[in-house]
Amino acid sequence: MLSSVPASPERSKEMLRREAFERRKSVKNVNAAAKSIARKGSDMLGVLKTNKKVTGYLPVRGEIDSLPLLNALHQKRFTIALPAVVNADAREMEFRLWTPGTPLIDGAFDIPVPPAENGILREPGILLVPLLAFDHKGSRLGYGGGYYDRALKKIRAKNPRVLVLGLAFNEQEIDAVPREPHDQLLNMVLTPDGAIPLCGSYA
Numbered sequence: 001m002l003s004s005v006p007a008s009p010e011r012s013k014e015m016l017r018r019e020a021f022e023r024r025k026s027v028k029n030v031n032a033a034a035k036s037i038a039r040k041g042s043d044m045l046g047v048l049k050t051n052k053k054v055t056g057y058l059p060v061r062g063e064i065d066s067l068p069l070l071n072a073l074h075q076k077r078f079t080i081a082l083p084a085v086v087n088a089d090a091r092e093m094e095f096r097l098w099t100p101g102t103p104l105i106d107g108a109f110d111i112p113v114p115p116a117e118n119g120i121l122r123e124p125g126i127l128l129v130p131l132l133a134f135d136h137k138g139s140r141l142g143y144g145g146g147y148y149d150r151a152l153k154k155i156r157a158k159n160p161r162v163l164v165l166g167l168a169f170n171e172q173e174i175d176a177v178p179r180e181p182h183d184q185l186l187n188m189v190l191t192p193d194g195a196i197p198l199c200g201s202y203a
Contacts, residue, residue, distance in 0.1 A: 012178040016141055020132040020172065024062045027169045031065075036192035037167060038068035042076060044195055050163060051125035052078045055095045060111055063130040064167050070128075071100050081121035083147070084113035091146050095121045124155065126163045129186065134166050138185035138198035139177035152184040163187050 027033070045054070056070045057063070070080055081095035085108035096114040107113035129148055133141040142148060155162055166189040173189075173196075189196045 033192040034065035041069045042072035053124040054126040056128045133174045
């Protein structure tokens with residue numbers, strides 16, 4: 001388990017990011033981990049009493065692969081969308097509709113995204129969120145851009161019951177993620193070992 005660093009939140013996060021990147025890159029059996037998350041995640045999400053609209057992501061820089069889970073959810077008739085940055089200066093993104101086999105285009109930071117004409121997913125019930133690290137209180141360590149925090153704040157203002165679910169390797173849990181006022185909490189984390197309810201979790 002990674003250790004948090006006593007310093008200002010911003011500086012602590014930068015130090016933790018470097019360590020978390022290295023820890024994530026060292027994880028083995030990544031394909032088995034993604035398959036386990038797909039199996040357990042599709043079973044769990046399939047019975048939740050929420051709408052069947054889910055946002056996912058395309059894995060980059062060693063993130064756990066969400067595509068097996070998204071494919072499984074598609075087979076269960078979930079509506080799925082992927083994030084696309086629409087205003088880098090304001091750090092804003094939208095979630096564009098996606099299905100397996102959807103042609104993608106180049107997006108910000110060289111991350112493929114669905115084309116704008118696919119349409120936007122409105123009021124999702126579940127958000128699958130990538131991360132570098134997480135703690136038992138629901139704090140998430142991201143890349144520092146704030147895109148997800150801004151998006152989650154807007155979505156939660158309309159639907160406080162939205163389920164924000166981090167996807168992670170077991171090795172990404174740490175003692176404490178330094179938290180700033182704008183940081184949005186996770187409700188739950190799904191690892192290859194199963195779901196981890198977090199403080200203030202979805203009920």
